[in-house]
Amino acid sequence: MNPDLDLPQLLADPNLGPSNRKIKMEGLPNDVASFSIKLKNTLIQYHNIEDDKWRVAKKTKDVTVWRKPSEEFNGYLYKVQGVIDDIVNSVIDHIRPGPWRLDWDRLMTSLDILEHFEENCCVMRYTTAGQLWNIISPREFVDFSYTVGYEEGLLSCGVSLDWSETRPEFVRGYNHPCGWFCVPLKDNPNQSLLTGYIQTDLRGIIPQSAVDTAMASTLTNFYGDLRKALQNV
Template sequence: MDYEKIADEVSKKIYSYSQDTTGWKKLKTSRDVLVSWKSSNDYLGSMKQVCLFLSSNPRYRGEGIVEETPERIIPFLYLPEYRSKWDKALESYSIVEQVNKDTFISQSLTHSYGMGLISPREFIDLIHVKRYDGGVITTNSISVECAKCPPSTSYVRGYNNPCGYICSPLPENPAHCKFVVFIQPELGGLLPRSVVESALPNNVVGLVNDVRIGLKKYLP
């Protein structure tokens, strides 16, 4: 598997999402985080069958302001010494293979949620960090196969279609940044539609706020 080629392709996808400003439908605003969605043509998975109010496979976008610079936020998002502390959705998180300086493979094991209706999931993701002009930094990821992480009977194997974080410094206050999250997961298994519909937007809000809280608590 050509991980570097995949990393380049998913980075282009996430950048194209960041430039796409039309057709987004507001789902909710909570704790200064706006969550929107639009149909995605990038996957044909089970999400189409488990979402009541979405006409096709959804791409979720969450956005808010974070009081830090991209250079400090981005490592905080993916390095295990930080991620395992701030991300409340995860039972464990580790980097299982380094592809190159800016590209690696991670294993994420989630807690159950939705009052136990969604059992623990495992995601094996290729992650690539990319820098752009103007101080913008992104993480770009997609689920991949990895020989070091065969499927486990203890976790349902989920799949992340192109997803990532985009950190852009605010021109009026470079010490803060606009923080944007894109997710479009396939959770796998048989799930109640109502649980999925409520869980994913809430998870986006929780993630942004976990980052905000974690930065103040754990970043020196």
């Protein structure tokens, strides 16, 4: 690990997961450590997919979005990548569940931590705004989130849980394994390469073309909003 990252010991070792203490959280296996490691390894598999398997979905001057058919559901796995002008810790602190995310993410309308297992491991419930003139109505997600060291940087990953409690004003969406890899640029450690993998099943009755348009635009907007937030820190 790069000592300049000044990470807590818990995150410094990529093989160090949350404790094995038994929990009874709805939709979550008893062995949280094994669940976390499996999730991390799934994201690393996505990160190692060969370039020729991806098709460009949208490209701007500083962000590229690709997609390929998901192996988890009848939709797409999206990959998005761009350089962020800040250090790894700051970038991930703004992305993972915490007080900053709601301040800058225009799509997210609420975020509640339902259970904290360790500093880097929690279950959260969050809601998102309607999109495309409300063709896609507001959604709600209940996700397990895990942040861990990866190479010289960090990986913040998550997956939705089967959660029985619902609210009628939201459609329950489902995030298949997703996450953000953030590593310092080799020639400038004050800048970070941020690579995301997203495969969200929005559920409900939505034209696939609307989903594709919304996902590509949401991901490019995510980078723009994140950059603005980091400039104001």
